[in-house]
Amino acid sequence: MEYLKFCFVFSCWIKFANSVYSTDAPKSPAPVPKEKLLVLTVATEETDGFRRFMQSANYFNYTVKVLGMGEAWKGGDVGRSIGGGQKVKLLKKAMEDLADQEDLVVLSVDSYDLIFAGGPEEILRKFQQANHKVLFAAEGLIWPDKRLSDKYPSVRSGKRYLNSGGIIGYAPYINRIVSQWNLHDNDDDQLFYTKIYLDPLQRETLNMTLDHKCQIFQNLNGAVDEVLLKFGTGRVRVRNTAYDSLPVVVHGNGNTKMYLNYLGNYVPNAWNYEHGCSHCDDDVVDLSQLKEYPNVLVGVFIEQPTPFLPEFFQRLLTLDYPKDKLKIFVHNNEVYHEKHIQRFWEENRNVFSSFKVVGPEENLSQGEARNMGMDLCRKDATCDYYFSIDSDVMLTNRQTVKLLIEQNRKIIGPLVTRHSKLWSNFWGALSLDGYYARSEDYVDIVQRKRVGVWNIPYMAHVYLVKGSVLRNELKERNYFVLEKLDPDMALCRNAREMTSHREKDSPSPESFHMLRPPKGVFMYITNRHDFGRLISTANYNISHYNNDLWQIFENPVDWKEKYIHQNYTRIFTENFLEQPCPDVFWFPVFSVKACDEIVEEMEHYGSWSGGKHEDKRISGGYETVPTDDIHMKQIGFDKEWLHFIREFISPVTLKVFSGYYTKGYAIMNFVVKYTPERQAYLRPHHDSSTFTINIALNNKDTDFQGGGCRFHRYNCSIESPRKGWSFMHPGRLTHLHEGLPTTNGTRYIAVSFIDP
Template sequence: MPILHLVLILFATFIHVSPKESNDILVYTVATDQTNGFDRYLHSANEFNIQPQILGLGYEWRGGQVKTHPGGGFKFNLLKKALEEHKASNKLILFTDSYDVIFLGKMDELIRRFKQTGAKILFGAEPFCWPDPKLADQYPEATEGKRFLNSGMFIGYAPEIYKLLTRDEIQDTDDDQLYCTKAYLDQQFRDEAQIKLDHKSEIFQNLNGVSAEIEIATRQEKEGEGELYYVRNTLTRTEPLVVHGNGAAKYTLNYLSNYVPNVWNSVDGCKQCKKGAINLGTVATKDFPSVLISVFIEQSTPFLEEMLQKVYFLDYPKERVHIFIHNSVKYHIGIVKDFVEKYSNDYASFKQITPEDGTPEWTARDLSLDHCLAKKCDVYFSLDAIAHIDNPYTLKLLIEQNRTVVAPMLTRPGKAWSNFWGALTKDGFYSRSNDYMDIVHNEKRGLWNVPFISNAYIINATLLRKHDRTVLNYTKPNLDADMAFCSILRDLDVFMYVSNRLEFGHLINSDTFDITRTEPDMYQIFENERDWEDRYINEEYPENFNPEKKDAQPCPDVYWFPIVSKRFNEALIHMMESYGKWSSGKNEDDRLNGGYEAVPTRDIHMNQVGWERHWLHFLQKYVRPLQEKVFTGYYHDPPKSLMNFVVRYRPDEQPELRPHHDSSTYTINIALNQRGLDYEGGGCRFIRYNCSVVDTKPGWLLMHPGRLTHFHEGLRVTKGTRYIMIAFVDP
C-alpha cells in the first residue's frame, strides 16, 4: 500500500474515537461521508473534549439534495432511532450538523447558557424563513436578534426532543427544517415542549445572511502567551459557542476556522498545521508517493526556460515522478523540446501535448487528471508556466502537509497579486478577505482554507479516484479552467488550502510579454525584475559592494566592474543584429537633433529597438550605485543619458575611433563579446595617462569620467567583430 494512503487511513482511524456519554449530555451529529468539513468538526469537538456520537457514517445519504433543495429528514430519522433508549431519561441532547459546524466553547458553558434560557428545547435562529417563506407571518415577533428557526443546531432534554421527533411522520427526503418550523408554529406544542429560539446567538450562530455582523476578535488570556481568537456577533454583542456555516455562508465559516478554535495566533502561528501531517524523512525512496507533475503552457510566458529548470531541480526522486506537459504556444516549442531531449529519460514517464495537437486547455487539464490515474499516481501536482517553484523542497513539503488539496502561496514579487483568493463575491468572483494582505505579505504565516487557488497546487489522488471526469473536471460554462475546477471543488465540499508557512516561489507577470520582439525577455526588466536579474545580471555583481573587496582600476579613475551576464551580452547583440540598421559611421546622422555627430561610430541606439526606457532604468538601478561608490560626492538620481547605443567595430567597416572627449559627466562601456575569440585587437586607450585597457571582459563595465580629463580613443580591431555598449551619463 502506498505510504500516503496508509497515513490517511491511520489518520482517519485516529479521529474516529469511540463516543462516551457524560452524565449530563449526549452530543449527536449525522455524517454519511468523511469529508474535510467533518474532519474539521471533529477537531473542533476534540479541542473542548466533546465526543459526539456519529450517526449514519458509512451509510448512503437518503436525505435528498439538501444543497439545492429542501430535504434532510434522514437526519431526524437517524436521531429518532438513537434516542429511543434515552426518551425517558433527563439527559440533555445536543444535535448539530457536522460538515459545516464548528465548536467554539466548552460544554459546561454551553449547558449553563442553555439552562439560563428556561427552555426545554432551544433552536438556533436565522434571518430567513426557509424553506417556506409563506410561514413568516405566523412566527412570533422577535424583539432582538433573528426571528426564524434553523434546525441545524439545537439542544434540549431527551423526552421533549423525542416528542418533537415523533410528533409526526417525516420521510427521509422531507425537509427537517420545515418539520421543526411547523412544530414551533403550533403554539400549543411550542408551549408544552417549551421550545425557544436563540435569537441573539448566545449559543448557536447561524452565519447565512449575517456574515457582515460577525467578526474575529482577540483577547489576551495569559501574559506571555499568544492571543486567543474568538467569534463575536457585533449586532447582539454575544460570543456564540457553536457556529453553523449554513447556505452560502460556508466560505465565511472556512475563513473563521482559519483562526478558531485555537487554530492560529501571532505567537505560535499555525497551531493546527502539523495535525495529520506525515514525514517523508522516515520513508524509503522507493516508497515515496508517486507524483504526476503537469505543466501547462497556455500563453506566451517570459523566463519559461528557468521555470522548467526549477521543475527539474525539485528535490524529489525522479523515478517516482511522471511528467505531463501541455504546450499550446508555438513560440515555446524550442524551449520545451530542449527540456524534453535533455531530461525526459530521467523520469518514470514523460508525455507532452504540442501546439500542433490543437488540444484546448480545458481538455488538456482533464486529460492530465486521467493520466495521473493511468499512471497510478498518489499525488497530482499542477503547475502553470507562470509559477516558479524556487524552493526545491516544495513538493515534499506539500505532500507532507497531507491535505486533500493544497497550494504553495506564490505572489508577484513586491505585489499583492497571488495564486489564491481570500473570499468570493456572491456570484463567485474575486473578493478580498480581511486578512488577505496580512497573508500575502507574510505578516501572518500558516495554512489557510480559501475558496480559490490557481497556478500551482497538489491534489491527493484519492480525490481523483472518488470522482470521475463527469463530476471533477475543468469545464464549466462561462468560467476559465481554474475557476471552473475550484467551483466544482467547492460544490464537492473539498477544502482548498494555501500555505505560506515557508517561501515556496513566485509568479511571473506575462501581461506585457511581446513575442514579436527579438529577445522579448530582455524587455521584462520592469514586470519581472527578479527573474530578469537572475538571467541577465552578472552573478558577481553583488561582490562589487563587498567592503573587503578592492575595486579594479586598470587606469587612473577608470573602474572595472562585473555587471551583466553572458546571456545579456548575447541577447543585446541579437537584438541589434536582428534590427540591422547600423548607422553609416559618418558625421551626418538624422537620428540626432541637428543631424550632426562629431565623433561618429557604427551603432544602433537603444530607442531604435524600443529599449531606451529599460536602459535608463538599468542605469539607475545597477550603474548608479557603482558610480556613487567610486566617484564619491557625486549624486544624481536618476542619472540622465541621451546617448545610449551599441557600437560595432569591424576591420572592413569602422575598425577604430579617433581620440575624443565624451559629452558626459561619466561614461560607461560594457564589453559584449570576447577578445581573442570573437575578435582581435580593440580596446580603449586613455591618452592623457598613456594607459590602455585591451583585454576587456564580456559583461564587465568600464566606468570613467567624461569631458575634461579622460581623453581617449578606440583601438583598432584587426579581425572579427567587436561589440560594446556605450552610455554618456549626465551630459
C-alpha cells in the same frame, strides 16, 4: 375607604418581602455536569467538513455520537432545496434508547458545516440560563415556507425564526419531539420542527424556545455582517456584535459555508497571534520515513506567450525531488514556445520518468487540456500526486513538491505572488456572484504577516492534488469546464460544491434521484515558506529576437536574475570593483546571457552604421568621432536601457563618485562593433558626457584579439576587458581616450554617454 386600600397594599408588600427573604425561596439549579451532555450528529461520510467538526469537538472534549455513518444518503439535496428528513429519522431511533434519562442533555447539531467555539461547560451554563427544556437555534431568515412567518411569536429583539441545525434539550423532551416523525427521508427536517414549534400548545407543553440572541447557536446565513473574530490568549472566538454574545456553536448554513471556512482558519485554536498555526504539523507526511518517494505527475500549462520560459524549465529541472519519480505532461498552446520545449527535451530527454507534450496543433481549449492532464493521473493507479503548474509560476524553492506533499492535504497550493504587488494565486473570499472578494486576512497572508495553512475558496496557477482524491472524490473527468467560467474557477467551484451523482446502487427507486449533501473538498494555500512568484504575461511582446530583454519593467526580479551579473551586488557589500586607471572604475554588471542576447539582437537587426561621419540618427546629422554602431532607439530598447542605467549604473556612480547624484539620462546609447575589416579602432576623443559606461559584450582571445582602451592623460591602457564588465569614467576634460585596434575577430561593446 382609603384606610382599606392602605391595608391591602401593606399586606401585599409583606407577602412580597417574605417571599424574597424566606429561606424556602427557590434556589438556582445545580450546574449540569459536562458528563451529562451528549452531542448527536448525522454524517453518512467522513468529509473534510466532518473532520473539521470532529477536530473542534475533540479540542473541547465533547462526547460525540455520530449517526448514519456509512449509510446511503436519501435525504435529498439539502444544499440546494428542501430535505434532510433522514436526519430526524436517525435521531428518532437514537433517542429511543435515551428517552428515560431525565438528567441527560442532548445537543443535536449538523456536522459538515459546523464548528465548536466553546466547551461543554459553557454551553450547559447558557442552556440552563435560558430556563427552558428545549432550545432551538434561531436565524433572521425563514425557511422553507415563508407563509409561516406570521405564525411565529413576535420577539422584541433577536432572531425570530427557527433553524434546525442546532437543538439542545433534555433527552425526554427531545425524544417527545422526534418521536412524532412519520414522514419520508427526503421531507424537510426544518419544516417538521417548525410546525411543532409553531403549535402554541406543544410549545408550552414541551417548554420550547429559540436562542434569539445567539448565546449558544450562531447561524451565519443572513448574519455574516454581525460576526467578527475575537482574538484572545489560547483560542479565538466568534463574537456577535448585534447582541454582544459569544456563540458556542457556529453554523455555516445556506450560502455561508465559505465564510465558515474562513472562520475555521482561526476558530477555536487553528491560528492566533500568540502561537501562530496550531494544526500545521498535524498528520503531516514524513518523507524520510517512506521506503520510496511517491510518484508525481507534473502538468505544465503554457497557455499564452510567457517570458523567461527556459528559466521556468530549468527550475523544474532543479526541483529537489527524485527525477525517476516525476512524469512530465506539457500542454503548449503557443507556436512561439515550441523551440524552447524542443531544446529542453533534447537536453533532458532521459532525466524524467516520462515526458509527454501536447502542442498547439491539437487545438485544445485550456479546460480540455487541464482535464487531460488531470485524467492522466486519475487513470494511472501508480500516480500518487498530480502537481499542476502554469508557465507563469517561477518556483524559487527547490523543496516545493516535498513541502506540499508533507502537508498531507487533498488539494494544496504554495503561495506565489507578483513582485511588489498584492496579486497572488488565491482568493480569500468570493463575492455573491462568485468572483473575487478580499477577505479580511488576505493582505496579511500575502505579506506573510500571518503564516500557516489556509482553507480558501479559490486557487490557480500551481497546486498539488492527491491521486487518490482524483480517483475517488474528484473522479469525474470534466472539472475544468463549467458554464462561462475560466478553467481554474470551474475546478474550484466543482471542488467546493461537489455532490455525488445519482446513487445508482440505492436500494429503492425512490432514492435513485436523491443527491447527497454537498461534501466539497477543502482547498488550502500554504505560506509557511517562500515558494516563488508569479510572472506578468500581460504585455509580453514576441516581435523581437530576444523578447525577455524587454521585461525590465514588467518582471524586474526575473530580468535581474537573468541579465545582471551574479557578482553585481558584491560591489556594494564587498567593494567588488577595480580602478585600473585614475578615476576609471571597472565592475561586473551584465550576465553572459545578457551580453549574448544584446549582440544577437543587434545582429538580427543588422543595420550597422558603418562608422560614417554623416549620421541622420543624431541632431545635426554629423558625428565627429563615428563608430560602426546601432543605437538602442533603433531596436526600440531606449526606455528599457535608460531604466537599466538608473537601476544598476546610478548606484555604482554614487559609490565611486561620492557626492555626485546622476540623473541617469543619456541621449547616445549604442552597441559598437569593431572588426579589422570595417572599423578596428577609434581615434583619441572626449565623450560628450559627464561620465561614460563601456560594457564588454564578448570575450577577448576567444571572440577577438586586440582591442581595449587607452587614457592619454595617465598613459594607462585597459587591454583585457572581461565579458559583462563595464568601465565607468569621466567623459569630458580629463579622460581623453582612444579605442585600441581589434586585430582579429569581432569585438562588441555597449556604450552610454550619461548626463550629457
